[in-house]
Amino acid sequence: MQKPRFHAVIADDHAIVRAGLRAALETPGTVEPDGIEVTAEARDGLQAIAALRQHRPSLLILDVQMPHAGGLEVLVEARRWSPDTKVVILTGVTAAGKIGELVASGVDGLFSKSEDHDELIARLPTILRGQRHIAASFRQLLEDTPATPLLSDRERQTLNLIVSGRSNKEIAETLGISAKTVDRHRTNLMKKLDVHSVAQLIAYALREGLIDPSPEL
Missing domain, CATH: 1.10.10.10 (Winged helix-like DNA-binding domain superfamily/Winged helix DNA-binding domain)
Structure with missing residues (x-):
């Protein structure tokens, strides 16, 4: 089997979530024909930033709510240290203000933890190749909610x-x-x-x- 073309870092403070994502990414044929190598896992924001700096991964799957550094802070560091990394956020947050901010921040993908991962798995190949995807539920949420002013x-x-x-x-x-x-x-x-x-x-x-x-x- 060929070496995976892409490699990833998974950042989430729940071990069971990281394990499920790792299994999906690394299994050949689920996301990519040869799988995606998971080079590091992080259980908090600081670990995520350190892993980004060390591995410069093709993909970062990131939770917003983690100890020590929030998802937006990690995103800023990702753009600084590894600008080619595709950042995909998988979150349980449903507040329209936070979702709007994440979309405005330029994330490559945004998906909900409350839904099954079929949409995430289906969209990852195109995200890795430069497309952007916001989950349909979040798009609907933003359409139904007045815009929240962006803060510096x-x-x-x-x-x-x-x-x-x-x-x-x-x-x-x-x-x-x-x-x-x-x-x-x-x-x-x-x-x-x-x-x-x-x-x-x-x-x-x-x-x-x-x-x-x-x-x-």
């Missing part, structure tokens, strides 16, 4: 810290910026999201999935 990286960091209960001074110290700048970010967030109090801001962020699920920043 700094606004997102500020929002995470606001939700965690930090004061302007604490946020400033964490991010290495002035309290005045933090206040400006807070004001911009409230304007973008059309809310009028910190309580409304937090409620909106939680409802729309706009915060990093991991406790670390």
Whole structure:
């Protein structure tokens, strides 16, 4: 048998999910005639970033909600360290805000964990060859939901810290910026999201999935 043409990294904090994906990828004929070699598995975001830097895989299958670094952070690092890697997100997230952000981030594939993997398996060959695919359920979700304003990286960091209960001074110290700048970010967030109090801001962020699920920043 020929050596697989493609190789992959699987990043998910559930071992059973990683095992199922590995079996599907490596079995000849399931995705590719010769299979796809899984060169590494990662159970958290930091491991995923390290595996990307080491292996520069053809494919990264990535969960959004992992410890230590969220899926979007891993995606940014993937584009930095391994720009040719096709990034496919397999997620249980259903918040329209988060799904819209993932689509806007330029992922190569986006699929739901709540559905069977037939669509994922069927679409991986074309994704590996340069096409993009967003699962039909997510496309419908976005069509039925008003667009959520996109946040800058700094606004997102500020929002995470606001939700965690930090004061302007604490946020400033964490991010290495002035309290005045933090206040400006807070004001911009409230304007973008059309809310009028910190309580409304937090409620909106939680409802729309706009915060990093991991406790670390």
